[in-house]
Amino acid sequence: MPEGHSVHRIARQFARNFTGKPVAASSPQGRFAEGAAVLDGREMLQAKAVGKQMFLEFDGDVWLRVHLGLYGAWDFAGEILVDPTIASANGRMGQTNQRGTDLDEQIFDDAGENSLSSIGAPRRSRVHVRMSEQTRGLVDEGEQWPPPVVGQVRLRLLTDITCADLRGPTACVLQTPDEVLGTIAKLGPDPLVGDPAEGEERFVAAVRRKATPIALLLMDQAVVSGIGNVYRAEMLFRARLNPHTPGRDVPEEVLRELWHDWVRLLAIGVETGQMMTMDDLDPEAYRAAMASRDDRHWVYHRAGLPCRVCGTEIALEEIGARKLYWCPSCQR
Known part of the structure; x- marks a missing residue:
């Protein structure tokens, strides 16, 4: 989706x-x-x-x-x-990526997704x-x-x-x-709609009222808008948060960190067209990530593979009829 x-x-x-x-x-x-x-x-x-x-x-x-x-x-x-002015996450202009391609070259990853920050040059x-x-x-x-x-x-x-x-x-x-x-009133806050600070307060308040696992709350469009299976898994890992933690038990400062992470990741996704969730990649690693989704995420779609941080096997389970990827060690 x-x-x-x-x-x-x-x-x-x-x-x-x-x-x-x-x-x-x-x-x-x-x-x-x-x-x-x-x-x-x-x-x-x-x-x-x-x-x-x-x-x-x-x-x-x-x-x-x-x-x-x-x-x-x-x-x-x-x-x-x-729009020729959209910059990618690394500060480059939107129609050029780190492979040094020019404006008219079409770049796709192994899943067929365009690696440029927009769908093409003007x-x-x-x-x-x-x-x-x-x-x-x-x-x-x-x-x-x-x-x-x-x-x-x-x-x-x-x-x-x-x-x-x-x-x-x-x-x-x-x-x-x-x-x-x-319709919009029934949706949770979207960082790109309205005041992000107000959205943060709505998100924190909504999560802290519920005993539902945080992994389900992040996918609940009435709690926060736009997060799907990929961003859910990656955000929980980046926060080192156990996906089964009830929302009301997640510390407020962690919830605020989750919201700010969503603000950042959504902006990167809009700018680059990619769900890039790994930070501080060197140029070679960044090129690999832009070319292959396997190199773009911490845990998503990595069931059975070693965690990139601790080496523990990435777990896969079904929750809310969707697949959840997480590291049982990093996300205790």
């Missing part, structure tokens, strides 16, 4: 390519035909993300709420305008981009416009030069402004 950084990146892509323009909407699959008919011809006014949910505002007080869930993805085609050629947790990057699209519909497209949004196709979302619904506010 896409975690918070991916959804923020998708929202920013809509802001760059669709806001301020009239949008043609259709539902090639047919499952969102009525909603698409309402959106068709309206101007998109803004795009924003809160945690794993994205909200697109159209004129006439109409909002589109999208939750990608486990299988959803956006595919962009056409003239993709990318360009005027027609391209195709998949925006999901498993980003596939830029592919030549050719000259056909609009691009042909491929697969089960729930919703197609189209301007004169850019196309966005939505496939397989958990939620794709129209909402009124009041309904949007109601």
Whole structure:
């Protein structure tokens, strides 16, 4: 499931390519035909993300709420305008990574994820981009416009030069402004939405009220927005916190450290497009991490392998119907 950084990146892509323009909407699959008919011809006014949910505002007080869930993805085609000012976590400009690549080179890791800080350099050629947790990057699209519909497209949004196709979302619904506010009110704080200091207080208060294990609370979108399975495992390890500790038993200073860690990791994820959770890597290790997810995390997806710190075998268990990776020694 896409975690918070991916959804923020998708929202920013809509802001760059669709806001301020009239949008043609259709539902090639047919499952969102009525909603698409309402959106068709309206101007998109803004795009924003809160945690794993994205909200697109159209004129006439109409909002589109999208939750990608486990299988959803956006595919962009056409003239993709990318912000050239986003810097990566190591301070480099967004369209260059530590391999020394130039702006037009496409860099993917072994899982097919783009290692650049954005989906590509600013360009005027027609391209195709998949925006999901498993980003596939830029592919030549050719000259056909609009691009042909491929697969089960729930919703197609189209301007004169850019196309966005939505496939397989958990939620794709129209909402009124009041309904949007109601949806957001049910979500926990997101470091990129509102005042981070206020978000910190909400997070700490919510966790300290509950006897639920901290590993479940970090995945509860009503407690904190945007954290998924990868960030959950990595944040708990970075805090050296036993995942089974009841929320109310976690020291307040540790909770505040968790929140600040989430603020930092989310910013890195948005800037780089990567869930990079290891710090202070030398250039060689950083290059390896950008090329391979196996070198990017402390414990996630490392069941049975030795802990990078103490050598203890990384444990794997199921909690809340999701896989949890942790080190029984470092996280006692």
